[in-house]
Amino acid sequence: MQFFGGTEISPSPPLPTASGNNGNMMYIFNRNGVCLLYREWNRPLKTLSSQQDHKLMFGLLFSLKSLTAKMDPTSAEKGNLGVPQLPGQGCSFHSFRTNTYKLSFMESPSGIKIILVTHPRTGDLRDSLKYIYNLYVEYVVKNPLYSPGTPIRSELFNKTVDQYVRGLG
Amino acid sequence: MAPAAPKSGDVIFASVDRVNAELFTLTYGAIVRQLITDLEEVEEVNKQLDQMGYNIGVRLVDEFLAKSSVSRCVDFRETADVIAKVGFKMFLGVTASVTNWDADGTTCSLILEDNPLVDFVELPDTCQGLHYCNILSGVVRGALEMVSMKTEVTWLRDMLRGDDVFELQVKLLKQVPEEYPYKDDE
Numbered sequence: 541m542q543f544f545g546g547t548e549i550s551p552s553p554p555l556p557t558a559s560g561n562n563g564n565m566m567y568i569f570n571r572n573g574v575c576l577l578y579r580e581w582n583r584p585l586k587t588l589s590s591q592q593d594h595k596l597m598f599g600l601l602f603s604l605k606s607l608t609a610k611m612d613p614t615s616a617e618k619g620n621l622g623v624p625q626l627p628g629q630g631c632s633f634h635s636f637r638t639n640t641y642k643l644s645f646m647e648s649p650s651g652i653k654i655i656l657v658t659h660p661r662t663g664d665l666r667d668s669l670k671y672i673y674n675l676y677v678e679y680v681v682k683n684p685l686y687s688p689g690t691p692i693r694s695e696l697f698n699k700t701v702d703q704y705v706r707g708l709g
Numbered sequence: 710m711a712p713a714a715p716k717s718g719d720v721i722f723a724s725v726d727r728v729n730a731e732l733f734t735l736t737y738g739a740i741v742r743q744l745i746t747d748l749e750e751v752e753e754v755n756k757q758l759d760q761m762g763y764n765i766g767v768r769l770v771d772e773f774l775a776k777s778s779v780s781r782c783v784d785f786r787e788t789a790d791v792i793a794k795v796g797f798k799m800f801l802g803v804t805a806s807v808t809n810w811d812a813d814g815t816t817c818s819l820i821l822e823d824n825p826l827v828d829f830v831e832l833p834d835t836c837q838g839l840h841y842c843n844i845l846s847g848v849v850r851g852a853l854e855m856v857s858m859k860t861e862v863t864w865l866r867d868m869l870r871g872d873d874v875f876e877l878q879v880k881l882l883k884q885v886p887e888e889y890p891y892k893d894d895e
């Protein structure tokens with residue numbers, strides 16, 4: 541198993557509870573691509589360094605958003621592919637599912653993106669992501685010692701999020 | 710289950726924790742008073758208040774978006790309406806009205822008839838150039854910048870200087886769409 545070097549953002553994942561931990565991992569990005577938070581609960585295979593992993597995830601979402609907006613059959617806009625869009629504008633995808641995992645995504649108009657990767661049979665997590673956004677506001681944004689745009693280092697926030705995700709679905 | 714519909718300003722104002730209005734007014738007054746003592750120049754104080762408001766706005770926008778569940782506004786008109794009806798109501802407890810739209814819809818005025826920041830305040834002769842509520846212009850500018858709109862926010866009418874209402878002019882300079890932040894060769 542590869543060792544994840546220099547991952548100050550993700551402390552060791554909590555021990556799995558008896559009922560099994562539903563969430564696999566979670567990312568929070570801001571509008572400039574800075575990974576504010578990366579939490580990992582159940583991820584046996586790691587192939588990339590954490591920086592490349594974050595870039596890959598951010599790039600994937602950026603492209604997916606662009607693609608889904610351009611392929612929208614109900615939209616009247618005829619912009620070219622690759623034209624930058626305002627966050628939250630147009631249609632935006634909210635999840636995709638493979639045979640081994642489901643990735644749920646939420647973006648606020650201020651560009652904060654929350655990604656949650658869970659097992660494939662998870663239901664619609666849009667409300668859960670909204671709740672996590674609320675947690676972000678309460679524990680992180682309102683903390684005067686936190687500078688916006690830097691990685692989150694709040695133990696309280698981490699604990700609350702862990703607890704919440706553990707109780708999901 | 711689809712996300713909940715956006716809530717109106719009154720509903721949110723009623724549901725959040727509130728602080729005593731006098732405490733709020735007096736605290737703000739103490740801040741302005743201290744800034745005047747420290748900086749002495751009225752223009753410097755205005756700039757500092759604007760900067761403080763900007764820092765507040767940058768954080769406030771996330772709280773606003775989280776509590777009010779509004780989705781992205783389609784155009785600047787809707788943005789101004791949302792700020793006046795939901796934003797101001799939610800945070801200050803007063804509703805503003807939107808007027809004075811210019812021809813291309815990029816400039817408008819937010820009119821505040823009631824402003825909790827200026828209760829009990831009278832400007833002395835030594836501070837005639839002071840925009841006492843300049844923190845509000847910073848807040849609006851900071852919040853809009855986080856939703857990709859670069860704006861210029863100035864006071865047109867100020868009740869502390871003898872006008873009948875507070876008029877805040879918001880001018881949209883440009884929309885800054887998201888750009889892919891990483892360089893392709895990295």
